[in-house]
Amino acid sequence: MTGFTTKIAVLLRDDLLGWQRLNVTAFLVSGLAVADPNLIGEPYRDGGDVEYLPMFRQPVLVFQGGKELLTTAHSRALSRDVRLSIFTSDLFTTGHDAANRAAVRAVPTTSLDLVGLALHGPRNAVDKILKGASMHP
Known part of the structure; x- marks a missing residue:
């Protein structure tokens, strides 16, 4: 992933x-793609010569962690003004x-039952937001 000053990351509930x-x-x-x-x-x-849809320019890293x-991570992202997409348990229904x-x-906001979030931002900010998460197996 060298060469990228930003990071695209997904955090899933384990x-x-x-x-x-x-x-x-x-x-x-999909939210990240539309936002930027x-x-x-x-x-x-x-x-x-068959054309296919474009994709992200950089890797998407997937992490996991507990509820x-x-x-x-949601609170950290909001406090750092990093835009994110969220998925709550209610959306399964x-x-x-x-x-x-x-x-x-x-x-x-403080009662959302989050099962996933995705964000894109400066590498250092994303790393701090996801502190404690592990790479998805």
């Missing part, structure tokens, strides 16, 4: 099922975007 980890990660990183179009590279093209760590937003809106 008690999620396999399918939940994948689902949460996919939803979370400069994170996205150029489209890909294969040898047959308390997610709450702490909703069926569409409007219901997802309503479920998050219904809960005070």
Whole structure:
């Protein structure tokens, strides 16, 4: 990962099922892509000249930690003004975007039952926010 002054990271709660980890990660990183179009590279093209969608310009690191760590990381990110996407346990029971937003809106910030978050920011800031997390196996 040398050469990058920023870091893209996902933090998942360590008690999620396999399918939940994948689902949460996919939803979370979509928010980062929209928030900063400069994170996205150029489209890909294969040898047959078929074009594919562009992806992030830099690696996405995935971490895990307990419920308390997610709450702490969330607070750290907010205090450092680092924009982030979140996924709460309530979102496993909703069926569409409007219901997802309503479920998050219904809960005070300090009471969110976070199961995942994603952020992009300066490497040092992201490292401090994720302090105590371990790399996802």
